Amino acid sequence: MSGNRGVLYQGRGEVEVADISYPEFVLRDGPGVNPANVGREVPHGAILKVVATNICGSDQHMVRGRTTAPEGLVLGHEITGEVVEKGPGVEFIEVGDLVSVPFNIACGRCVNCKARRTEICLNVNPDRPGSAYGYVDMGGWVGGQAQFVLVPYADWNLLKFPDREQALEKILDLTMLSDIFPTGYHGCVTAGVGVGSSVYVAGAGPVGLAAAASAQLLGAAVVIVGDLNDERLAQARGFGCETINISAGDPGDQIEELLGTPAVDCAVDAVGFEAHGTGDKASEEAPASVLNTAMDVTKAGGSIGIPGLYVTGDPGAADDAAKEGSLSIRFGLGWSKSHAFFTGQCPVMKYHRQLMEAILNDRVQIAKAVNAVAIPLEDAPEGYQSFDKGAASKYVLDPNGYLSTG
Structure with a gap:
């Protein structure tokens, strides 16, 4: 042995x-x-x-x-x-x-x-x-x-x-x-990425970068990656992605500067439950922030792929609700825009x-x-x-x- x-x-x-x-x-x-x-x-x-x-x-x-x-x-x-x-x-x-x-x-x-x-x-x-x-x-x-x-x-x-x-x-x-490659790809497939799509990928960690590369493989016209980390955003730009630093202001405003419209066809959450806020709240943990941003920037009728990890038990969460996986997402916004949400492991x-x-x-x-x-x-x-x-x-x-x- x-x-x-x-x-x-x-x-x-x-x-x-x-x-x-x-x-x-x-x-x-x-x-x-x-x-x-x-x-x-x-x-x-x-x-x-x-x-x-x-x-x-x-x-x-x-x-x-x-x-x-x-x-x-x-x-x-x-x-x-x-x-x-x-x-x-x-x-x-x-x-x-x-x-x-x-x-x-x-x-x-x-x-x-x-x-x-x-x-x-x-x-x-x-x-x-x-x-x-x-x-x-x-x-x-x-x-x-x-x-x-x-x-x-x-x-x-x-x-x-x-x-x-x-x-x-x-x-x-x-x-x-x-x-990470199938997970990023799964996020894009469930979000409906196809030829000519505009895609917002939240997170420039390895899964987010894999999702961005997958979106390109699936034929996306433009892939926008959002993160707080400039080094990781530079990595995304290195293979042809557009990027936004979410600490610099509202992601929707930054997307509008890039596309001429604040809405993308679809979005991928590659961050999960340890998400941070945007703009002047970017230093604060806000576990529902990415999901709410994804609903905000995705067009009516679009889909949101959620390969980012969410858990039922988080002893380090900032509040009792989040410790049990309960997050304050703007579900009414997603409902009003007829969004489809796809969650779970790849x-x-x-x-x-x-x-x-x-x-x-x-x-x-x-x-x-x-x-x-x-x-x-x-x-x-x-x-x-x-x-x-x-x-x-x-x-x-x-x-x-x-x-x-x-």
Whole structure:
């Protein structure tokens, strides 16, 4: 049996890299593991040697203490790896395959999976529909910011790359298939982005930048990205987006200066519940601000894609209502404008194969768009700190030396 190292959440603002158990084909007890899942056998699973695993803004919510995540939780839901062992129930995936792992854990058997709603699988989390690796209240499946990780239902969940050498050449792009590229794309698809669209993307973090690149891939005429961080806005301008700094004034006024009209065809919320206000209130946390802005700037009859994370439990929220996920959104405004709202996790498997082909055929450079930066696994704490301070980078951890980290 090999050893294993992983990134652990150790309380507000603290992560550490430590020795963890090597995966087995059974889910053992541990921090965050649902008691009903303890002892669950996984003959349909595969053990991966992790090629790349990314730090996500959703991880940062936990590390900031903005969820009920327990100390000792192994983090990481964005995983790309090489199969090194497979269970007796795995028929088609083979040892040596290089694969992308959707962050949604799905059984492939339930009514939701059969309807391509893998983000709300009914059989992997005893508490509620939907599950993910290394995430609070998601069933307790061990995270992938590690050297090795177990993936259940391998034949269903794993996306095999068709050519190993080609995949390794584009691995910084392909590692975005596990989450942020499909998530940004999903936000745009549900918002109705198409040829000639004008799109407002709230947030210039990695998901927002992935959404902006996705909007371009879908044929948008103009993509406007809003954020407070000038470095991240510069990253968006670097691949052809218009930008607004929401601290500089009302987003609608700034959009009107760019377009000649204060309304866009559709909007994407890539920020979520740790949003800030606009204008002179930009320094204040205002969890409903992005949703209200999206309704304000989206035309009547438009749609708003909401891949940004919202939670039911936020112990760090400014008021009691927000601690339970209750936000003061201007629903009457959205109703009066006949807006459509699309929420929830992205069903990664709905999109990842097509997006893989777009990457392999040079139709998109997603790693460049989000400024992917590879760092060693042992540098994960520094990567978390830098990302938390607003670095315009997507940090990709290299647990096993597959990437050129210098």
